[in-house]
Amino acid sequence: GNSVTQMEGPVTLSEEAFLTINCTYTATGYPSLFWYVQYPGEGLQLLLKATKADDKGSNKGFEATYRKETTSFHLEKGSVQVSDSAVYFCALSALENQGGKLIFGQGTELSVKP
């Protein structure tokens, strides 16, 4: 079945550091890929998405590129801020399989120190 694997956290960075959170997936179809963010005490918010190979999703300085050849969708940001401290979830949705349900990775907690 479809699955998503994220790098384990927690990840602790200093402000203005470069961020990479790795995400790889397994899917038999052609999934759409997402990054969701959960700020402390809040629900999930869509951060960015990509719906086909080589698409780059971007938002709030975060980027992720849909790499079909490596089945990856790594999240990057060039300079993190304290306000980026949150839990980040990689997810996929494959209409051809599992009825389009979202499959989540285990989440990666990011803590940014001033």
Next chain:
Amino acid sequence: SAVISQKPSRDICQRGTSLTIQCQVDSQVTMMFWYRQQPGQSLTLIATANQGSEATYESGFVIDKFPISRPNLTFSTLTVSNMSPEDSSIYLCSVEGGGFPGGYTFGSGTRLTVV
């Protein structure tokens, strides 16, 4: 994209009691989804609720424990029945939407603590 109002935002409940969580969407949607997020864990889909039919439950979840109602295209409830401390989690509802394939919008979640 759709806007979801979920309540209560949090509750502390006694063991053996039940809690009903409500989700109201500002537009009509075909399917609504209920997720559980246990402490420190990822999200797990509990069930999919279509209006006018029985909810479809994922493996490991049963209707007697998590009854769901879907009376119309904008509203759904999830009840957590006969609660135990293991049910302490964040429960989230979700709908399709966002203008792109596979996009989903989430409610703000209900943080449940069972004592």
